[in-house]
Amino acid sequence: GESAPLNTLQAGVCSGSLQSCTGGAWIDDYSGVSGYEAVEATCDEQDNDCDSAVDEGLTSPLVSSTLPFDGSTAMPLNGSVTIIWDKNVNCATVNTMNITSDSPGWELSNCSGKQAVFSASGQSGETTYSVTVTTAVTDTSGCAMDTNYQFSFRTNLSTSFSIIEPDGSGDIVTAGDFYLITYTLTDQDNVSTAAFYYDTDNEDYNGTAITGICSAAPEGVGVPCAWDTTGMIPGEYYIYAITNLSGSGTARIWTGGGTDTLASNSANWLDNSIPQSGDDVIFDGTSVKDCNWNITVPIHSISLNPGYKGTVTITSTLSLSGNSVIADGMLITGDAIFYGNGQKAYSPGPITIN
Known part of the structure; x- marks a missing residue:
């Protein structure tokens, strides 16, 4: 028999x-060639399409953006870290060995398409943490990143808060009079307020809210807050306060306009943009559709306002630096963890109301 000619x-x-013989004629046959590709599709440093060029048309993946972005400051403690590439990556190469951080509790939360989300725990305030995306990360074709990509961010500077008065020395008023609570509240990174309460003891933080200006007292050093003691039952009371960070992000309103219930679907939000770090998330009468909160970006607040009749189910770690308000609907947290940056402190002594 005749020997087969070369392809x-x-x-x-x-x-x-x-070549192989088909219908009495020799024709090219690459079906048995190991690694052959009609169009180069595998980044393996081989000439798979046999055109004397290696991996042509294939490019290395690049990190296109991160949350937090490089150099970010005032980030909430234990917030999520999102990395976005310019193309789909091989999630098998996305792990804590190939993407490292000096943050404690560094763990991969999820990876899909162009995006990976990591979580952290046990972070300290006023601390800079770095993340390194190494060249061990590849795209779905096997092309590795050309160089390491590094970015860093700083956690929120600690809020300084203390109550100066009452200190138990000469703090006596008659019910119905005003008493000046004196306090110090400073925050270099955010706008903070303090909500004051009165309590019959100085433990457990289970007292009664003080209304008026003392419900959201502003920052200051040695500044007063006037408490109207009208209606108070005579007795001895301690004062305490809990600080809150004011929102500085965008209000994101849920509409449920997408085909699913996922918070990660931009079509479900009024501005077609999913919540970002520091945003205030709002569910109101705009929609009654349920929401599956499947994103881990650290937000400022979440509010289920009057008119919202749906259910928000938290299926990821929700990092929250401000308040959660549930006025309507239902919030199901499951195994979610809420992180907050508020501080609280009791007065050094009691006030006596006659």
Whole structure:
């Protein structure tokens, strides 16, 4: 019998490959060539399409953005970290060995398409943490990142808060009079307020809210807050306060306009943009559709306002630096963890109301 001639293409993986006889004629046959690709699709430093060029048309993945972005400050403690590439990545290469951080509790939360989300725990305030995306990360074609990509961010500077008065020395008023609570509240990174309460003891923080200006007292050093003691039952009371960070992000309103209930679907939000770090998330009468909160970006607040009749189910770790308000609907947290940056402190002594 006649020996099979060589295939037309003999470069790369096709070297030495032979034609096959079909219908009485010799034709090119690359079906048995290991690694052959009609169009180069695998980034493996081989000439898979046998055209004397290696991995042509294939490019390395690049980090296109991160949350937090490089150099971010005032980030909530234990917030999520999101990395976005310019193309789909091989999630098998996205792990804590190939993407490292000096943050404690560094764990991969999820990876899909172009995006990966990591979580952290046990972070300290006023601390800079770095993240390094190494060249071990590849895209779905096997192309590795050309160089390491590093970014860093700083956690929120600690809020300084203390109550100066009452200190138990000469703090005596008659019910119905005003008493000046004196306090110090400073925050270099955010706008903070303090909500004051009165309590019959100085433990457990289970007292009664003081209304008026003392419900959201502003920052200041040695500044007063006037408490109207009208209606107070005579007795001895301690004062305490809990600080809150004011929102500085965008209000994101849920509409449920998408085909699913996922918070990660931008079509479900009024501005077609999913919540970002520091945003205030609002569910109101705009929609009664349920929401599956499947994103881990650290937000400022979440509010289920009057008119919202749906259910928000938290299926990820929700990092929250401000308040959660549930006026309507239902919030199901499951195994979610709420992180807050508020501080609280009791007065050094009691006030006596006659």
